[in-house]
Amino acid sequence: MAHQLIRTFRRVGRTDRALMRRSASLPVSRADDALMALSRSANKSRLWWGVAALLATRKGAARRGALRGVVAIAGASAVANLVGKPLFPRRRPAEEEVPMHRRLRKRPTSSSFPSGHSASAAAFATAVTMESPRAGLAVIPVALAVAYSRVHTGVHWPSDVGVGLGIGVGVGLATRHWWPLHDDVPGRTAHDADAPEMVDGDDMLAVVNPNSGVAGQDPTEDVRFAWPKATLLYPDPQQDLRAQLEAEIDARGTVRALGVAGGDGTVAAVAAVAAERDLPLALVPAGTLNHFARDVGVSSMPEADAATEVGNAVRVDLGEVEIEGADGTAHRWFVNTASLGGYPEMVRLREKLQQRHPKWPSAAIALARTLRHAKPLTVRLNGKRTQVWLLFVGNGTYAPKGFAPSRRPALDTGLLDIRYLRADLPYSRARFLLAMITRSLAASHVYHELDLPELDVELLDGNRRVATDGEVGPLGNRFRFRSRPSALTLYRL
Incomplete structure (x- = not known):
């Protein structure tokens, strides 16, 4: 031999x-x-x-x-x-x-x-x-x-x-x-919706965030070209975007539809107002990854424009979280995901690093530091006491199962996709890593996946912040997550 x-x-x-x-x-x-x-x-x-x-x-x-x-x-x-x-x-x-x-x-x-x-x-x-x-x-x-x-x-x-x-x-x-390949098939929904035809954006109020996505790609000109009659609103860093948008709607009097060109954080804020005011939403993917736009099947400005011209729309689910803390109760909507544990801390650190460094290196540094110093959360999940390293809540059921959810086959399930990593078992992080590498998470005792319409999370060791669509929310010690079926009317071909 x-x-x-x-x-x-x-x-x-x-x-x-x-x-x-x-x-x-x-x-x-x-x-x-x-x-x-x-x-x-x-x-x-x-x-x-x-x-x-x-x-x-x-x-x-x-x-x-x-x-x-x-x-x-x-x-x-x-x-x-x-x-x-x-x-x-x-x-x-x-x-x-x-x-x-x-x-x-x-x-x-x-x-x-x-x-x-x-x-x-x-x-x-x-x-x-x-x-x-x-x-x-x-x-x-x-x-x-x-x-x-x-x-x-x-x-x-x-x-x-x-x-x-x-x-x-x-x-x-x-x-x-x-990391399964994305098949670029939009999520299905059985709920068609009635929405007005928005020729040239007449009576539309469109939020444009020039700071979303890749630097230097301001979507303003595309929005003006598609909807020349629309009123454009730019986020004021000194104001809450939802409050700014609601005040503008009240001041205008006649608004038949909302538009948004920005990343998922901006989209979530405008979608919340659209759902509460029962206004249809025209979505322009102008963020970095555009998870929500990709899942609902709007890939470009021309597609959004074409849908508004003919009034073609569907109804999709939204996620909502009620946050109880020392300052009272707050509500946040989310179009993609919410999370507790290490992720909110990572977002806060990333935003701090971004003041001096580009976005992607800042995110990588923040992730590494967060994982290194992660501390478990002692919680009650729907009344059951446990400890978790992190908790993921998705708006709708994501695929594939496991630790890398990448898409939503359906947008109207009325369910939340709940995934969490337990911290009350010996060597849970090492066991999780081994199960992830071998793709045996379905049989793992340290990683759990559930599809539920609601989830009640009570923190037993202080206050934490929830992250929704990459944005950090207020401090709280109790979080009630729920699915809001068919809450949003969205223009889509």
Whole structure:
């Protein structure tokens, strides 16, 4: 057996040298400088971070591809650099294997096997392609060029690159194990609604948040073009948005519909007023991820405009939480999710960090710090005492089950999706992590999932803040969550 392995390795070595000689014999061309620059740009995945940032400026599948790609890079880099290189040390090709003009000034000193650059490139390209085949057509050639550049510049053997590509493709595909692909099918609802035809936005009051989503993409011009007769309202940072909107409605007298162009936090505030005033809502996805717009099936400004022109609308559920605290009782509506535990603290820290740093790095830092210092909550859930690390409450039943809910197949279930991680069992976080990795959460004793119309949460160890749609709410020690069936009329084709 050992003798056969030695012969196999020798054959691989001979093939590597033959391929290196063939590459080295290529004539001098402008491609040499381009491949050297491309190879350097992929150091520490800087190239892919830049491509991800570019893709993230576009909504929908391209943005989801960017996020999945970044996750895949992290996994592929760990497998190649932290596992593969230490376990399989291998000398890199000698400098003399390639002509002088192709040699990198700073040659890497780590093990040659496998190629980390190739693994990261393939992981990113695979992940992006799964979400957006169109974006993948642009990314895949660049990824293959990066992989070949490692041979062209003489820092990797061809077999290093081949195995690296295999690792990257495998890790990219493996992300589906924990993060299922979104099928872009809007959530269904059996409740059609009567809504007025809003030609050019006449008698519409539209809230526009220029600070939502990607910086520099103010949706004002799109809203003005679609609804030239609408009155635009911009959130005042010194006021509560709901109070500001209600005051404007009262001042105007005649408002037949509301519009909103912003992220999910802005959408939730306007949706609350629309539900309470029984006004139809026109939704423009202008946030970072636009979870609600994606689930209800409104992907662009033209779709929202077309729905208002013909008065096509449906009724969908909303979530509501009643908060009891030292300052009295407050109510908050949510269109996506609410949570208790570590998440509200993460949101508060993220907002503080965002004053000096970009949004995504701030979110990553806040998440890491929050998980490290998380403390359990002692609570009564519908009267039953327990301890939890965190509590998730979704507006409607999410799919898939497990710790990565990504979509709502139906928008009118009249139920809340409740998920929580227990803290009263030994090694609960470690057991949860193991169950999540092995996809055995359904059989786990530390993680629970319920679908209920209402949930009463009483804190037994002080006050905490609830987070709704990424926004932090007031302090409270009792929270009553409930589903509000068909509470919102929403324009949708």
